Amino acid sequence: MANTGNGGAPLIEMRDVGKQFGSVIALQGITMKVNAGEVLALLGDNGAGKSTLIKTLSGVHTPTQGNILVEGKSVKFTNPRHALDAGIATVYQDLAMVPLMSITRNFFMGREPSSGFGPFKSIDIGFADRVAKEEMGKIGIDVRDPTQAVGTLSGGERQCVAIARAVYFGAKVLILDEPTSALGVKQASVVLRYIAKAKARGLGVIFITHNVHHAYPVADKFLLLNRGRSLGYFDKAEVSREQVLEMMAGGKELDELTAELEEFARADEGTGGLEAGAAAEAAMADELRQESERVHQHPD
Numbered sequence: 001m002a003n004t005g006n007g008g009a010p011l012i013e014m015r016d017v018g019k020q021f022g023s024v025i026a027l028q029g030i031t032m033k034v035n036a037g038e039v040l041a042l043l044g045d046n047g048a049g050k051s052t053l054i055k056t057l058s059g060v061h062t063p064t065q066g067n068i069l070v071e072g073k074s075v076k077f078t079n080p081r082h083a084l085d086a087g088i089a090t091v092y093q094d095l096a097m098v099p100l101m102s103i104t105r106n107f108f109m110g111r112e113p114s115s116g117f118g119p120f121k122s123i124d125i126g127f128a129d130r131v132a133k134e135e136m137g138k139i140g141i142d143v144r145d146p147t148q149a150v151g152t153l154s155g156g157e158r159q160c161v162a163i164a165r166a167v168y169f170g171a172k173v174l175i176l177d178e179p180t181s182a183l184g185v186k187q188a189s190v191v192l193r194y195i196a197k198a199k200a201r202g203l204g205v206i207f208i209t210h211n212v213h214h215a216y217p218v219a220d221k222f223l224l225l226n227r228g229r230s231l232g233y234f235d236k237a238e239v240s241r242e243q244v245l246e247m248m249a250g251g252k253e254l255d256e257l258t259a260e261l262e263e264f265a266r267a268d269e270g271t272g273g274l275e276a277g278a279a280a281e282a283a284m285a286d287e288l289r290q291e292s293e294r295v296h297q298h299p300d
């Protein structure tokens with residue numbers, strides 16, 4: 001199923017990648033791979049280098065050291081267009097959506113065919129509305145009226161519009177910058193379910209998050225960053241959720257760690273602490289597994 005296209009080469013690979021801004025070392029010695037049909041969770045505190053890492057993959061920054069390979073070929077992106085053309089789509093945290101504009105307009109934003117060929121001699125609004133509705137329907141979000149403002153959708157659904165448009169426009173790799181961080185359990189599960197679906201379709205996903213509860217059920221690989229360096233790149237089979245949590249907490253004072261755990265519990269939307277968070281995670285993992293089986297049996 002997971003067709004890697006080029007003799008089994010990973011979709012994306014970083015070899016000893018580093019990025020310096022003047023004397024500031026934002027990234028150093030980063031090595032990792034993402035295969036087709038895999039989710040890599042990128043974890044780390046503020047300032048760890050997560051944004052810098054994805055910006056080197058999406059053509060915003062050029063690495064000052066090391067190599068990036070796409071399907072086995074070395075690439076040098078010097079602008080975001082190059083990354084997009086190579087099938088690497090990044091959904092940033094702030095989403096770049098216009099709440100007052102329609103779902104359809106947001107779906108096609110920046111992709112409106114200007115040169116006029118194919119199905120869009122002039123922008124065919126009827127066609128665009130139909131595509132937006134259908135694509136959202138495929139991921140289980142029933143948009144009755146695609147002309148309704150994006151601002152009327154829930155946070156999870158808005159994230160899904162951004163992801164759906166990247167998939168529709170041919171992304172092979174999805175980079176998602178903290179797509180669930182502002183969402184409660186229920187909304188986050190809408191997004192996580194979609195990540196599982198993208199993975200089942202053979203896309204590679206790089207999922208940036210602070211929340212191990214969100215990362216653990218969907219991720220196949222983990223890359224932990226701390227102050228620009230890798231704390232490790234792990235296969236899920238090699239690490240438990242507790243070990244990931246511990247590594248993220250590594251070196252912190254106990255009270256700082258306790259405060260953070262309490263924050264995890266709160267982020268799991270007032271349902272009664274860590275135990276409820278873990279229960280929600282187990283339920284989600286179960287749902288994701290079923291979803292993945294379903295998609296394998298009936299693609300689309």
Ligand SMILES: Nc1ncnc2c1ncn2[C@@H]1O[C@H](COP(=O)(O)OP(=O)(O)O)[C@@H](O)[C@H]1O
Pocket residue numbers: 021024025026044045046047048049050051052053
């Ligand atoms: N354009 C830049 N110029 C100088 N320093 C930067 C720049 N971008 C990021 N940094 C520095 O690199 C480090 C990693 O930042 P960042 O990648 O944003 O971390 P994260 O996304 O994990 O919070 C920080 O110390 C940050 O100050």
Ligand SMILES: [Mg+2]
Pocket residue numbers: 050051052
């Ligand atoms: Mg960041």
